[in-house]
Amino acid sequence: MTIALNRVEDRISEVVATLKAQGIKQVRFEFSDLHGVSRSKLVPIDAVEGFSRQGLNFYGGMMGLDTGSQIVAETKLHEEMNYRDGVLIPDFDTLMPIPWLDGHARVICDYEWKQGDVMASYPRYVYKRVLQKAAEMGFDVMMGIELEFYLLDGKTRQPVFSGVHCFNTLRNQYVPIIDELLNHLLECGIDLIDHGCEYGPGQMEINYGPAVGMKAADKAFMFKQIVKEVCQRAGYLATFMSRPFSDQTGCGSHVHVCLLDKDSDRNIFLDLDDTNGLSATAKSFIQGILHYGDSIMPLIAPTPNCYRRYLPPTFVSIYRGWGIQDRTGMVRVKASHDENTHIEMRAASSISNPYLSAAATVAAGLLGIQHDMELQPPIEGKGLYGDRNLPQLPQTLDAALTAMGTNTELTELLGEEFVRVFTAVKQAELNRCKAHVTDWEKNEYMEIY
Template identity: 45%
Template sequence: MTTTHHHSATTLDGLLEYWQEQDIRNVLFELPDMHGIPRSKIVPLNKVQGFIEKGLNMYGGTVTLDTRSFVISGTKYNEEVNYADQVLKPDISTAAIVPWMNNTARLICDAYWTDGTPLQASPRYLLKQVVAELDTLGYQAVVGLEYEFYLLDSATMKPIFDGLHIFNTARNVSSPVIERIVELLPQMGIDIITANCEYGPGQFEINYGPHEAIQAGDLGFTFKNGVKMIAQQLKYHATFMTKPFSDQSASGSHTHVSLISKEDGRNAFLDSDDRHGLSQSAYHFMQGMLKHAPAAMALMAPTPNCYHRFVPHHFAPINVSWGLEDRSAMIRAKNSYDSRTHLENRLPTALSNPYLTTAAVIASGILGLKEAQMPPEPVQGLAENQNNFDPLPATLDEALHALERDEPFRALLGDEFVQVFTTMKRSELARFKAYVTDWERDEYLEIF
């Protein structure tokens, strides 16, 4: 059975009729939470129309649960509203049949209070607001997300093979999971381009095509959760945790972005007369990403574990830098001198929420377009070897402080989102700091 992410049915009646023809029995109403994890209710098909028209109630604090699903005080949507319900309203454009489930379709939902007010800290709402702001400047963003993940034995939680075998064909097909992902995800509208094993043992990278920003967020959400579900069904465990093993590669989610001019439909980042093939808009957008990187990092590297990734000589940025085709820089300019010209932000980690990552990239770029400042000249050699670039925040604590201090960036995201996000993350950090680690026991227990 095949379908596409956007079925041709544009009306609710047409969609329900199509689903009946396809023998769909249940529909997942999915809400992406603050971490990009789906929180859902399963709705029998005969109840779907009523819930689409009236909305589906769900506990209102769901979007702000922390990484352990703890209810965090001070995150606005809990005791402050007497733990009230939110109302999920599905976006019919996200309708898709789920090929790894039986007779099941899905709808991605937006969250509102009963009076119609949106939950402003909801990641999908945030991305929509940022995209609307970019629209006022005359641009549409095209975004591609590029994910790495580890495939583990679900019993031992260890990688499915040892050793470093990047691109090795036997490793590419060492489990049925990757081929199954490549087969099924296009049925959800994810245009897979390449799949291969990566540098770490059991680490893989799968690339798929770019899309308009909100759809890119939806497809990133769909991709990550599809990978996890397919692996689970085949008795494996897929993890997008940034650094699952101390002595192995971290997983990133490089985010590729270009702007289309709404005026003429052309790539606004291309200037064939520029010596680097980049337009003024591309330089300004890039400078925005550089200038607001410390604040944006809180959304792109949202757990303490993420900060193990940013070390020299591991193809991850360690400073606020850009370069031409430089894999050690924070921004890699892909100046192909044609319509494919774009910028690659190498800061986001694989664990990051696709909606928040996309929103952070576009928001910082918007500020760059408005501030109209030029980035420094690109350096010769690797950016990570230069000592004249500012360092990136070294911890989530630092990134959260930068997010709160960056007033223009904060204003674009909205105070409600920033307050909810930072409160939840600081609660998570407090639990992290209170925990006695294996390293501490190994280091101190016997000697002292």
């Protein structure tokens, strides 16, 4: 089943008629919370038109909940707002079937206080702000987001296979759920490129094509939800947690991006007169990411667990460096000397919200262009953890939040209200984390001391 209709007010009746003709009985009105988790309400088909025109009421404080869905008072989105509702406005460009639920479809929604009154802390809106800034500078953003995850047994929460089997053919389709998942992704319109097991036991990576503008982040958001939902229904747990096992590699989210000329669709990053085929704009974009790397860390590594991902064994660097086809830096440059030339920002964790990791990457790059930043020399030498004369990324969420909070340029671009709400939520999570006594502490100290 294919669903492809635009979000246009005078076409809502046509959308609903098409859905009915396709046998759709229920439509999931879906959106991303602050953490990239899907939240939704299910709407019977006969009610879809009314809610599409008026908006579907939904508690307005959702962006003020932490990862445990606990209310964070400091966000000022709860009691201060009298616990008021917002509304969900469906974006029918994102409409897709739910093939494992007969007669169901889903649509990503904009989340507003009321129609036309945007919710500044909504991640999709934050990325929209950044895309608008890019458009003002004459650019469209082409992006693809890779997302690694672990496939675990739903009861034991252990990997479906053990050992390290990077791209081992016998592990790529180790259990039937993998084939089922790939088929459902295709049925949902996710344009798969390749699939294979990753480095860790039970670790997977399924890649799909890039897209321009909001479609790239929407695709990543839906991809994560589809993977988790399909696997859960089959008795498995798919986790995008940054470092679920202390003795195994973490899960990264690699953000591939280039800028296109808005008028010609030409890849702005390509310059065949340059030795590496990189334009001056591309170099400034890369330097922007490196320069603002510490400030964007809370958005690309948003939990305390994320910072365990930068410890061995892993394939991610703690350095704000770059290189041509170099996996040891924050930015890996895919210098193909053709229209496929782009950069890969490798520091993000899979647990990060795709809208926010996209916003952070592009915002930092645009600031680099605005300031005409000169690209620093590439990484030299070997190894991820050697003695390098390069600035390091923050090693804790505390330090990362401090860096973001003092960066006025980034705050202005992302929105002051968003940064305030995001910081309050993350600080509340940190406070809960610090107050928790871990099993390691009990095992280490309780008996001996």
